[in-house]
Amino acid sequence: MNRERIIVVFFFAFLALITYELYALFAPFLTPIAWAILLAFLVHPAFTTLNSIVRSRTVCAVVLTVAIALGVILPATWLSARLLHEAQTLYTEVSTESPDNGFHGASAWIRRTPLGSKGARLLERHGVRLEDEMRTVALRAAKVTSDYAVVYGGTVATDIASFVFHFAIALFTFFYLLRDGETYYEDLRELTPLHEEDKAAIFDTLRLTLSSVMRGLMLTALLDGIALGACYLILGVPYWALLALATAAAGLLPLGGTALIWVPVSIYLAIQGGWASTVVMITWAAITLIITDNFVKPVAMRHGTNLPTLALFFGLAGGIEAYGPIGIFAGPALVAVFAALLRVYRRTYISEPALTNTPPAQFDVRNQRRHFKRGQR
Numbered sequence: 001m002n003r004e005r006i007i008v009v010f011f012f013a014f015l016a017l018i019t020y021e022l023y024a025l026f027a028p029f030l031t032p033i034a035w036a037i038l039l040a041f042l043v044h045p046a047f048t049t050l051n052s053i054v055r056s057r058t059v060c061a062v063v064l065t066v067a068i069a070l071g072v073i074l075p076a077t078w079l080s081a082r083l084l085h086e087a088q089t090l091y092t093e094v095s096t097e098s099p100d101n102g103f104h105g106a107s108a109w110i111r112r113t114p115l116g117s118k119g120a121r122l123l124e125r126h127g128v129r130l131e132d133e134m135r136t137v138a139l140r141a142a143k144v145t146s147d148y149a150v151v152y153g154g155t156v157a158t159d160i161a162s163f164v165f166h167f168a169i170a171l172f173t174f175f176y177l178l179r180d181g182e183t184y185y186e187d188l189r190e191l192t193p194l195h196e197e198d199k200a201a202i203f204d205t206l207r208l209t210l211s212s213v214m215r216g217l218m219l220t221a222l223l224d225g226i227a228l229g230a231c232y233l234i235l236g237v238p239y240w241a242l243l244a245l246a247t248a249a250a251g252l253l254p255l256g257g258t259a260l261i262w263v264p265v266s267i268y269l270a271i272q273g274g275w276a277s278t279v280v281m282i283t284w285a286a287i288t289l290i291i292t293d294n295f296v297k298p299v300a301m302r303h304g305t306n307l308p309t310l311a312l313f314f315g316l317a318g319g320i321e322a323y324g325p326i327g328i329f330a331g332p333a334l335v336a337v338f339a340a341l342l343r344v345y346r347r348t349y350i351s352e353p354a355l356t357n358t359p360p361a362q363f364d365v366r367n368q369r370r371h372f373k374r375g376q377r
Helices: 003-053 057-096 104-112 114-125 130-151 153-191 196-234 240-250 259-272 275-302 309-376
Strands: none
Touching: 003 057, 003 153, 003 196, 003 309, 057 153, 153 196, 196 240, 196 259, 196 275, 196 309, 240 259, 259 275, 275 309
8 A cells, every 4th residue: 555545545534533523513503503504595585685785794694683583582482471371370260160150161062962961961870060070170180280380390491491502503503604605505516526517416406305395385384374264264263363373383393283273273163162163174174284285285395306206205204203393304305315316326327338438439449340451451
């Protein structure tokens, strides 16, 4: 082994060691960094538009970072305060509620059902009122909730502190990616040891995949919010507009989705309005989700990625399973990049040698034979 090979082996071994150490260094912050990268990618068109008006990239990045921070912090603070207030007052309200007053509507609805009426008669045979049992169950549930909040309050506070810390890291990373992200992108392209057309195929595929996934999520969430919000309005659900916005926002979540809103609404309608409103709500939600999730979302996400629907499905499902919520973007991106690498491999190592190298080789062999025969003559 000569000196040059020793130098090359040492360089790449040292590079691999430093890369591993850098991974260990950044591992605790990979999730907020990944969210910051995704958010910077999504907000970049707004940044470009704002930068055409305000020439300073730093000012534009600060404005958008503050807007994102306020858009997350203010609703989270209001929701946390609201939930804390409800948790503190839940036990008191249930314990002071009269059985004949607070649970009369719910018990009347249960008695109207065949199974509920049989259960109520069975309880009455044993000298137990349905309203009393409902009040006891609700009281125990409220007490468990209150005790849980007291016992695990420290853990919740720790989790909140960790979330705030990672959120600050994500905002910090988001600011610099937004301001200097184009430079990072070009440097990464230059470091990739591929031909320019291969680089364009991979990087363009990644960009189009992320755009398509986000476009599909935004479109389906908007349609879910509009359709289910119209159902809330028709059925007379209070605060239907706010619930429609909450439904659209929940539609962006990879787990739970719009069911986090319309299922409690269905329960509310079952207690207040009876079976008819509940059946309408559930049927409407089922039809809406079938159309948006099985027709609209695959078409919207597939446009621009050129991926089969099956590959896109496993990219979404596997990404969520492997990476959590961020996997809804990472999974399809990995599948799309892998497909792009396969196209590069086929073009570079299969198609080109068969088309370009074979004919010149045959031509050279024939020429050599002709020259050999002429020499013999």
